[in-house]
Amino acid sequence: MNAANILTAAIANSLRSKLRTVLTVVAIVIGAFTLTITSAIGTGVSNYIETQIGAFGAKDVLSVTKATDDTGQGDEGPAPYDPDDAIVGAGFAQFDAEALTEEDLAAIRAVEGIVDVSAVQQVNPRYAEYDGHGKFILGVNDSATLTTPDLSAGAPLDNSGGEPQILLVTSYVDALGFADEQAAIGKTIQIGVVDYLGEMHEVNATVAGIQNETILATGAALNQALLDELHTTQSVGRPQSASEGAILATARFDANATDEQVDDIQTALAGKGFAAATVADQIGIIQTVVDAIVALLNAFAVIALIAAGFGIINTLLMSVQERTREIGLMKAMGMGAGRIYALFSAEAVFIGFLGSVLGAGAAIAVGTAANGLLAGTFLADLEGLQVLRFEVAPVATIILIVMAIAFLAGTLPARRAARQNPIEALRYE
Amino acid sequence: MSDGVGEAILEAIDIHRSYGRGSSRFEALKGVSLRIDEGESVAIVGKSGSGKSTLMHLLALLDQPDDGALRIDGVDSSQLSARQLNRMRNQDFGFVFQQFFLTPNATVLDNVVLPLKIAGVSRRERKVRGMAVLTQLEMADKAKSKAVNLSGGQKQRVVIARALVNNPRVIFADEPTGNLDTGTGRLVEDILFSLNKEYGMTLVVVTHDSELAARCDRQLFIRDGRAVPATAISGAPA
Numbered sequence A: 001m002n003a004a005n006i007l008t009a010a011i012a013n014s015l016r017s018k019l020r021t022v023l024t025v026v027a028i029v030i031g032a033f034t035l036t037i038t039s040a041i042g043t044g045v046s047n048y049i050e051t052q053i054g055a056f057g058a059k060d061v062l063s064v065t066k067a068t069d070d071t072g073q074g075d076e077g078p079a080p081y082d083p084d085d086a087i088v089g090a091g092f093a094q095f096d097a098e099a100l101t102e103e104d105l106a107a108i109r110a111v112e113g114i115v116d117v118s119a120v121q122q123v124n125p126r127y128a129e130y131d132g133h134g135k136f137i138l139g140v141n142d143s144a145t146l147t148t149p150d151l152s153a154g155a156p157l158d159n160s161g162g163e164p165q166i167l168l169v170t171s172y173v174d175a176l177g178f179a180d181e182q183a184a185i186g187k188t189i190q191i192g193v194v195d196y197l198g199e200m201h202e203v204n205a206t207v208a209g210i211q212n213e214t215i216l217a218t219g220a221a222l223n224q225a226l227l228d229e230l231h232t233t234q235s236v237g238r239p240q241s242a243s244e245g246a247i248l249a250t251a252r253f254d255a256n257a258t259d260e261q262v263d264d265i266q267t268a269l270a271g272k273g274f275a276a277a278t279v280a281d282q283i284g285i286i287q288t289v290v291d292a293i294v295a296l297l298n299a300f301a302v303i304a305l306i307a308a309g310f311g312i313i314n315t316l317l318m319s320v321q322e323r324t325r326e327i328g329l330m331k332a333m334g335m336g337a338g339r340i341y342a343l344f345s346a347e348a349v350f351i352g353f354l355g356s357v358l359g360a361g362a363a364i365a366v367g368t369a370a371n372g373l374l375a376g377t378f379l380a381d382l383e384g385l386q387v388l389r390f391e392v393a394p395v396a397t398i399i400l401i402v403m404a405i406a407f408l409a410g411t412l413p414a415r416r417a418a419r420q421n422p423i424e425a426l427r428y429e
Numbered sequence B: 001m002s003d004g005v006g007e008a009i010l011e012a013i014d015i016h017r018s019y020g021r022g023s024s025r026f027e028a029l030k031g032v033s034l035r036i037d038e039g040e041s042v043a044i045v046g047k048s049g050s051g052k053s054t055l056m057h058l059l060a061l062l063d064q065p066d067d068g069a070l071r072i073d074g075v076d077s078s079q080l081s082a083r084q085l086n087r088m089r090n091q092d093f094g095f096v097f098q099q100f101f102l103t104p105n106a107t108v109l110d111n112v113v114l115p116l117k118i119a120g121v122s123r124r125e126r127k128v129r130g131m132a133v134l135t136q137l138e139m140a141d142k143a144k145s146k147a148v149n150l151s152g153g154q155k156q157r158v159v160i161a162r163a164l165v166n167n168p169r170v171i172f173a174d175e176p177t178g179n180l181d182t183g184t185g186r187l188v189e190d191i192l193f194s195l196n197k198e199y200g201m202t203l204v205v206v207t208h209d210s211e212l213a214a215r216c217d218r219q220l221f222i223r224d225g226r227a228v229p230a231t232a233i234s235g236a237p238a
């Protein structure tokens, strides 16, 4: 027996078992707390992203634009000026994109696998008003027809019917003067739109539902009937020669198409000078970023876990050392090695259980409080985002994993205890 | 050596035991033979370091001899499985070690009933039997105290209570009265010998105390790892 052993035993003896257990549990609590928090963030964020993806329900749609050099200066030098290329004004100017002509639409339709193509109609309503409660600027989600809205009240839009319908985002409920979300459903609001000559017109629309604002789809969603009506109204007085200038077209393909077939369609469109992206492509970029963040958080959690595992091994080894004589005595009095092993393993598992339950409980308490705080302050704009999401399965998994780690960590000390020779153990001082 | 008191419960035949390896190898027992009959009381006497504890541990099946044989109830100990050895130490043997080996933060009662706990005796019966043996040793009022708070003599009595609680056939006691004042020492001796007389409990006592050794049926003198005749030990009891 060396000096270090004597020292450890002396320290362990001075600490007594209660404090030792508390310290071990605290180490595990910290690990379990970290794990629970990181996993909850992972769950919360991917859950949110999933809800967002749900907002883009259409799986059989490509959004198609003309492929352009962003700066007009590609690898081959400046692009030659083409007087036929019309630059679209209004809200799309910042994209500096080329408008799609009828020929373009025909070319897209000609691509093998494309079932249908339609130019996305651009409408620019100015305001919305309900029952004289005041006018509010109305933002519109142009690609709303492609998405499944994250409804908080009411029903989705009816695109086949003739009634003009609108899905408002939640923040308009109060502003327009509705008592609550339910009160808004079925009411008629007025939408102001300016025609080509600058004259303001009002168009009536029925509120079909209220939707949560999502990061991928912002603004009110309009059904086809309302879009048509607004478009007709804003086109009043438009000269025949003026280009209509849609820059975005949606192309449908067979919903049963395989990934390879979709790739082929995209390649074919690229060959003709179009950029085509599926909804999944667009979301994939966000998903990749989120996956990377979650992976990073998981890495931290694993580090915490490893640290906690070593903590368990260390403290249990200390415990075995401290109780060497007790173990020796029990063996002398006829306790079998298997039972000694089980005794220490069970103790390890129990310590793991205690630590993980306390850690997970603390994480849930702190996380819930943090959620309330975050949702009320700087995440208020992201409706439906619960940063920390605690679910039974992952929390139970963490508890089981920590207990399994505690068991594994306990095997080494337990084996050491079980193998002790009673006489040697009783000689231990 | 058979004197007709009873059957041989323990028999050692030329047992050797050495510690360490190579140059630090030390032979603690250099061939000891002895036979202990059921119901006998035997004192193992000798100077410090002569190998008394080593011999007692071997007889109590806590250790294996390097050479020679041990028989328990006529069965060679090497024939017994680990389970059988454990059962025998748990049910048939009672131990008083040279040190107390009490769990300091556990209560006196919990310390005393440890062999019963290992045997799987129910909590209620453990308590009844534990309290009975504590009463016998005049320690019942300390049953709920933590072992760490006892005096040396009280600890020794707790240790003896622990050795008796399972009603063993053989008691192995290493200096059972070494830490006690004359009065308490007497009490412990009286209990051990009355159990020996009344219930035929076999006693194997390691001691320096010549008076205690004299009360035993027989004395085995050990010097430098060998059994020697009484006359070879200076100052040995007659």
Ligand SMILES: Nc1ncnc2c1ncn2[C@@H]1O[C@H](COP(=O)(O)OP(=O)(O)OP(=O)(O)O)[C@@H](O)[C@H]1O
Binding pocket: A427, B019, B020, B026, B028, B046, B047, B048, B049, B050, B051, B052, B053, B054, B055, B098
């Ligand atoms: N594990 C061990 N390793 C090395 N040497 C040992 C070991 N156990 C005992 N010894 C040595 O064997 C010899 C006999 O020891 P033992 O404990 O049997 O003596 P003892 O007669 O009981 O002495 P005491 O009356 O002081 O208790 C001693 O010299 C001791 O140093």
Ligand SMILES: [Mg+2]
Binding pocket: B052, B053, B054, B098, B174
């Ligand atoms: Mg000794």
